[in-house]
Amino acid sequence: MPSRTHDVAIVGFGPVGQLLALLLGRQGHDVLVLERWPEPYDKPRAVHFDDEIGRIFQAAGVVDDVMAITDPVPDHYEWRNAGGEPLLRIDWSGTGPSGWPTANFFSQPDLERVLSKRVETLSTVDVQRGQEVVDLSQDENGVRLVTSSEEFHARWVIGADGANSFVRGHIGVPSTDLGFFFDWLIVDTVPLDEREWSPMNWQLCDPVRPTTIVSGGPARRRWEFIRLPGETIEELNTPETAWRLLEPWGRHPGNTALERHTVYTFQARWADEWRAGRLLLAGDAAHQMPPFAGQGMCSGLRDAINLAWKLDLVLRGVAEPGLLDTYTSERRAHVRHAISMSIALGEVICVLDEDKAAERDRRMIAGGADPARVLPPMPPPLLGDGVRLPTAGHLTPQHRVHYGGTSGLLDDVTGFGFTILTDGLAPDDLLDESRLAFLTEIGATVVPLTEENDLDGAYLPHLREHGHVAAVIRPDFYLYGAATVPGEVSGLVDQLRAHLRVRRREDG
Structure with missing residues (x-):
């Protein structure tokens, strides 16, 4: 019999599982990680994250280590037609709204080493590699996990075990599939010569062979080549084909090391439910999307922080388990937006018909390569219904x-938890003892802002522009709600308490 029941068992130890282990372990929870492979996979896969993900790494205490193995983008992301004319230009330079570089490229093995090394420093997390989960069963108290050699118990289980997730298969949840399938040969290289890649990242929208040319992280480059009609995956996925397709780009064995070549089938689908009792899904186990917006891994890391703060409150007995139902409703809607955006970009890139490509080129060139004019309109990315x-x-x-x-930066000053920004209003002037005690219980920080402590002169003008005197920010940085007058702040806190289904201490 297992010696103890862990708070959380995470199945899978890729970036999503690693971030979950880090966030939950840092909050003091007893976390077990079961990873089927005995050694980390040493080949590149994901290569991009945005400024929001930099902020998530900041919350996990690893952002400096992550940025040390990352190439921030110094310029723009450009699409060109076969003649070299720009069709689209997206500014990826500088700092994004979340306080970190707008776009960043990395090698996944390097990222996993950073995250794994930090997880290893936590006495609260037990990582067991070479443990493939082969059976699960749950009751009202917890989950029993069986591997080929041992049995474990946990109060909650998170399946972060990839696109072929055992946990998702065990749940048997149906999926929504949008039927967007394209095969691409991914070729990861290490250039051996010194040269400047400008722009750093771009798309060749040539109907002869649409091609992606991007950074693979520091000192690496990636090419992606669409599979053409009549080509088989087998003939495409060979070193000989990779070198043949790299040759027009001046890449050959004399100046380039071929690190990996593989064919991916880009898909657009998501599990319809991400929770079944005490079992939850995250990352590729819950959704897959084409890579054209660079949001695949990013979406999984957003899953992780959304789930981590809710599980923290549930595990501490501050919130009811029903809070976890909002994980699916919030994140699924957000992921559908990312998938829709990825498909919209893919439908522009993956054009193989010369006449349709010419029509696309004329339209986008006439639009001045301006994203606002040449891309289909998309609604803003919002969380679905929930907290x-x-x-x-x-x-x-x-x-x-x-x-x-x-x-x-705000999150470094306040720590991981809810934050309430006010226009100079002190918490004691806004809330009674009961509501202040509730905020303490959920780990909230109230920051009264003035012209002196709003160091960038950004928060106060934003609040005042929207007529707000206070705003409640969730631990995953999304806005919970705002008050327009001081008298509304108490009601805002009461609504948050109801959303979390908080139990009174006398109720146990």
Whole structure:
């Protein structure tokens, strides 16, 4: 029999499982990780994350280590036609709204080493490699996990075990598949010569062979070649084919090391439910999408932080388990937006008909390669229904503040938890003892802003522009809701308490 029941068991130890282990372990929870492979996979896969994901790494305490193995994009992301004319130009330079570089490229083995090394420092997390889960069963108290050699118990189980997830298969949840299938040969290389890649990342929208040319992280380059009609996967996925397709780009064995070549089938689908009792799904186990928007791994890491703060409250007995039902409703809607955006980009890129490509080129060139004019309109990415008010649910920016004797980016000053920003209003002037005690229980920080401590001069103008005196920001940085007058703040806190289904201490 197992010696103890873990708070959480995570099946899978890729970036999503690693981030979950890190976030939950840092909160003091007893976390077990079961990874089927005895050694980490040493080949590249995901290569991009955005500024929001940089903020998530910041919350996990690893952002400096991650940025050390990352190439921030210094310029723009460009699409060109066969003649070299720009069809689309997206500015990826500089710092994004979340306080970190707008776009970043990395090698996944390097990222996994950073995350794994930090997880290993936590006494609260037990990582067991070479443990493939072969059976699961659950009751009202927890989950029994069986591997080929051992048995484990946990209160909650998260399947972060990839596109072929055992946990998802065990749940038997149906999926929605949008039927967007394309095969692409992914070729990862290490250039051996010194040269400048400008722009760093771009798409060749040539109907003869649409091709992606991007960074693979520091000192690496990636090419992606669409499979053409009549080509088989077998003949495409060979070193000889990879070198033949790289040759027009001046790449050959004399100046390039071929690190990996493989064919991926780009898909667009998601599991309809991400929770079944005490079993939950995250990352590729819950959704897959084409890579054209660079949001596959990013979406999985957003899953992780959304689930981590909710599980933390449930495990501490501060919130009811029903809070976890909002994980699916919030994240599924957000992921559908990312998938829709990826498909919209793919439908522009994956054009093999010369006449249709010429028509596309004329339209996009006439639009001045301006994303606002040449891409299909998309609604803003909002969380679905859940722990938010109807007018909220969007990602909030991160700026520098001074609070509690510390200056820095907001999340570093307040820590991982809820944050309430006010227009100079002190918490004691807004809330009674009961509501202040509730905020303490959920780990919330109230920051009264003034012209002196709003160091970038950004938060106060934003609040005032929208007529708000206070705003509640969730631990995953999305807006819960805002108050327009001081008297509304108590009601805002009461609504949050109801959303979390918080139990009174006398109820146990």
